[in-house]
Amino acid sequence: MLPWLEPSYQQLSSLHQRLQLPHALLLSGRRGLGKQQLAEAVVRLLLCQAGPAEAPCGRCKSCQLQQAGHHPDFWQDTDASERIGVDSIRQLSRFFHEHAQQGGARVAVLERVERMSEAAANALLKTLEEPPAGGYLILTSDQPALLLPTIVSRCQQWSLTVADTKVVELWWQQQGGQTLDKFFEPLLHSAPLEAWQWQQSGQLEQVRQSLLQLEQYLQGQASMQQTVQLLAKTEQLPLVLSWFVRERLAQKSNAQPQGYWQFLQRFQQWCRDEQQLLGQNKQLALTALLIELKRLNA
Ligand SMILES: [Zn+2]
Known part of the structure; x- marks a missing residue:
């Protein structure tokens, strides 16, 4: 266990x-x-x-x-x-x-x-x-x-949650996980298996770039176009976005429950469509989702 x-x-x-x-x-x-x-x-x-x-x-x-x-x-x-x-x-x-x-x-x-x-x-x-x-x-x-x-x-x-983060950190070391900096601590503590999956596939650095880009986009420091371009190259983008939404926007679930719920619905829909869309349509769908994300964060 x-x-x-x-x-x-x-x-x-x-x-x-x-x-x-x-x-x-x-x-x-x-x-x-x-x-x-x-x-x-x-x-x-x-x-x-x-x-x-x-x-x-x-x-x-x-x-x-x-x-x-x-x-x-x-x-x-x-x-x-x-x-x-x-x-x-x-x-x-x-x-x-x-x-x-x-x-x-x-x-x-x-x-x-x-x-x-x-x-x-x-x-x-x-x-x-x-x-x-x-x-x-x-x-x-x-x-x-x-x-x-x-x-x-x-x-x-x-x-279910991680009640004691030390337990996860010890598990991570025993598994042979690489040393993580502060940036990844919340990821390790809230979703250890996801962190492990990203470490195993060598994607931790790419995940970091995607999360930083999303943060800059929400703060108006990065353009939509740049953000879409970078995210389009991210492997397992639904997982990265899903983590960002939970971690970064979870407080909205109390402040604007209706808006948050609607966004989650849109996000689920996007996850379903994402597998089937190609080329420009894929970019358009991602753009629409990012607009909604910014609206929720406003
Ligand atoms: Zn038995």
């Missing part, structure tokens, strides 16, 4: 041992925190037939099926595109209504549920209203503010 998620894992494990784990969990928190890893650990706990125990036994048939990656009582959406459609939720619902093949729990994981279309969200609501016996649904979300309140209220929400 990632060390900063260990306390949450222990609490979830303890609920499981007391048979008090709710049927729907929503693990929310920044992208790059390790929500998926935590979800997978809870899945292993729930599916182990030797339990409920503090940890999965690793030896029972169920644990072995899980390790081999094809447990019949585990479902996860295989579509990683920028939209979760209603078909995925129908599959989930069918999965839940079949009988458990190993005689234990049936567990499903749906990642980054803010990607759900309206139809998908409504279909999911039905599943949440009638939870099947022995069925557990684990949702994760980077942006729980975008979810329907009726969905959030039917789940037990776990807002």
Whole structure:
């Protein structure tokens, strides 16, 4: 388990041992925190037939099926595109209504549920209203503010954060991460896995240039054209922008909740379009997004 998620894992494990784990969990928190890893650990706990125990036994048939990656009582959406459609939720619902093949729990994981279309969200609501016996649904979300309140209220929400930054710093050193200067401290502390991904792909310096450029643009010290040109060359631009929006504009979520929410919606739309647009259209879409960003920051 990632060390900063260990306390949450222990609490979830303890609920499981007391048979008090709710049927729907929503693990929310920044992208790059390790929500998926935590979800997978809870899945292993729930599916182990030797339990409920503090940890999965690793030896029972169920644990072995899980390790081999094809447990019949585990479902996860295989579509990683920028939209979760209603078909995925129908599959989930069918999965839940079949009988458990190993005689234990049936567990499903749906990642980054803010990607759900309206139809998908409504279909999911039905599943949440009638939870099947022995069925557990684990949702994760980077942006729980975008979810329907009726969905959030039917789940037990776990807002994950890094409680002790020293734990992350120690982990970073043990992994062999390069020494980071002050500029990257907030990134490391709030999204350690994202920082790690950028370090591994040698992109930390490029990320720094992009973030500095965005800051200068917001302060009127860099032109739109310059900014678009530089950002267009940035690899994984949606991730860089997403981090900037959260880190730099998070205070707007209190000061201008409506404006912030609308911007997040536009941003999600841009992330979906970004993969398909080419050439000039790509630049136009980025320009439109940057105009909105500046408007929100004004
Ligand atoms: Zn087991």
